[in-house]
Amino acid sequence: MISASFLTLLHIVKEFFQIGLFSFGGGYATLPFLFNLTQTYNWYNTNELAQMIAVATITPGPVGINVATYAGIKAGGLLTALIATFSEVLPAIIIGIFVSKLLKKFSDNFYVKSAIWVLKPTSCALLTYVGIKLFITNIANLHNTIGYILFGTLLTISLLKNKDPLWYILISGLAGIFAYKLGIINFS
Amino acid sequence: MDKKISLLKIFLAFLYSGLILLGGGYVILPILQTEIVKKRGWLTSEELTDYYAISQSLPGLIAINISILTGYKLRGVKGALSAVTGVTFFAFWAIVALSSVITQFTSNNYVKSAFWGIEIAVVILIISAIREMWQKSIVDIKTLVIYTIALIIMLLTNISPAIIILCSIFLGIGYKLIERMRGQI
Numbered sequence: 600m601i602s603a604s605f606l607t608l609l610h611i612v613k614e615f616f617q618i619g620l621f622s623f624g625g626g627y628a629t630l631p632f633l634f635n636l637t638q639t640y641n642w643y644n645t646n647e648l649a650q651m652i653a654v655a656t657i658t659p660g661p662v663g664i665n666v667a668t669y670a671g672i673k674a675g676g677l678l679t680a681l682i683a684t685f686s687e688v689l690p691a692i693i694i695g696i697f698v699s700k701l702l703k704k705f706s707d708n709f710y711v712k713s714a715i716w717v718l719k720p721t722s723c724a725l726l727t728y729v730g731i732k733l734f735i736t737n738i739a740n741l742h743n744t745i746g747y748i749l750f751g752t753l754l755t756i757s758l759l760k761n762k763d764p765l766w767y768i769l770i771s772g773l774a775g776i777f778a779y780k781l782g783i784i785n786f787s
Numbered sequence: 788m789d790k791k792i793s794l795l796k797i798f799l800a801f802l803y804s805g806l807i808l809l810g811g812g813y814v815i816l817p818i819l820q821t822e823i824v825k826k827r828g829w830l831t832s833e834e835l836t837d838y839y840a841i842s843q844s845l846p847g848l849i850a851i852n853i854s855i856l857t858g859y860k861l862r863g864v865k866g867a868l869s870a871v872t873g874v875t876f877f878a879f880w881a882i883v884a885l886s887s888v889i890t891q892f893t894s895n896n897y898v899k900s901a902f903w904g905i906e907i908a909v910v911i912l913i914i915s916a917i918r919e920m921w922q923k924s925i926v927d928i929k930t931l932v933i934y935t936i937a938l939i940i941m942l943l944t945n946i947s948p949a950i951i952i953l954c955s956i957f958l959g960i961g962y963k964l965i966e967r968m969r970g971q972i
Contacts, residue, residue: 619846619847620847621846623846623948650890654882655882656811656902657809657905658881659806659808659809659878660805660874661805661808661811661812661815661850661851661874661878662811663812663851665878665881665882668878668879668882668883669882672886680882680883681879684875684879687847688848688871688875690846690847691851691855692855692867692868694852695851695855696855696867698841699855699856699867709963713959713962714960717956717958717960717962717963718843718955719837719840719920719923719924720924720930721933721937721951722920722924723924723925723934724934724935724941725937726913726916726920727934727938728941729913730910730913733909737906737907738907738910746907749904750911753907757914757915761825763821764818764821764912767911767912770908771904771908772901773904775900775901775902775903775904778900778903779897786899
């Protein structure tokens with residue numbers, strides 16, 4: 600892999616800073632931007648982008664960070680990946696610290712209080728919307744009885760007990776491997 | 788806060804949260820609820836849901852935004868940087884480590900089958916996050932109306948969440964101003 604030229608690095612900083620600044624609504628909101636990059640640069644093609652997204656969802660951490668790292672590696676290597684990731688996070692650091700300072704200073708301010716008051720139910724609605732979408736893609740389209748049983752069981756447990764998120768991830772991951780071993784699910 | 792929380796502790800808490808964050812940033816809420824509120828008692832549940840709502844209305848990744856807000860609350864700018872470094876650490880190094888074998892990794896049947904299960908768990912975690920947010924945000928008829936209208940708009944139209952959030956902030960402040968003028972507060 601050839602090391603990225605200085606110009607490429609500048610483009611990487613510019614593009615990923617923009618992605619960090621203009622994408623609203625989480626990692627998946629960055630995807631249209633990443634798609635546009637395939638039209639302008641030859642860092643990666645659309646097939647590689649699809650692969651990146653698949654990898655990002657099954658690796659730890661925010662999907663947006665995974666994709667920025669992978670795009671950086673494709674575009675030039677480890678240093679480029681580090682710069683791409685940092686550029687994507689930088690706007691959030693600047694804005695987050697600025698907002699934190701405002702919150703600290705104006706937490707009793709009428710406008711701040713009113714904004715938070717209305718943001719919470721709106722944010723809950725947005726989360727519900729994401730939940731519905733995810734339910735349709737991950738559960739309703741499963742077409743697998745064992746999958747439905749696993750979902751029902753885990754849901755019941757989550758309603759009755761407070762378990763660590765890690766517990767659900769481990770149990771369901773193991774259940775998936777068992778289901779594969781027993782031939783209940785297959786990938787062909 | 789009587790005693791300062793060390794930056795290393797903040798980094799480690801977010802490092803772990805980043806490690807078990809699978810299937811999208813929305814799942815960060817139940818994770819931080821467990822790690823930051825229940826296990827460590829660094830924030831109240833109320834503060835965390837406030838930060839979550841604010842994080843959704845800021846540009847960028849939700850998991851990153853909420854880590855910065857939480858880190859700042861705990862230890863200022865240094866705390867924010869520790870938290871964001873922690874939560875991104877595994878996201879970055881996992882990809883670097885896997886980058887040369889990515890095709891083999893994603894086509895491995897054990898990886899696929901484990902993730903088949905994890906995708907189910909992600910939905911459960913989102914449902915927990917919705918319940919958590921619901922308890923903290925839907926407190927009366929007014930907030931229920933806001934929730935219902937926002938959800939219906941999202942389900943029926945293609946309007947970007949950013950626009951919906953922006954409009955809701957303006958309408959909410961407008962409503963509170965009218966309420967104040969009428970002397971109801």
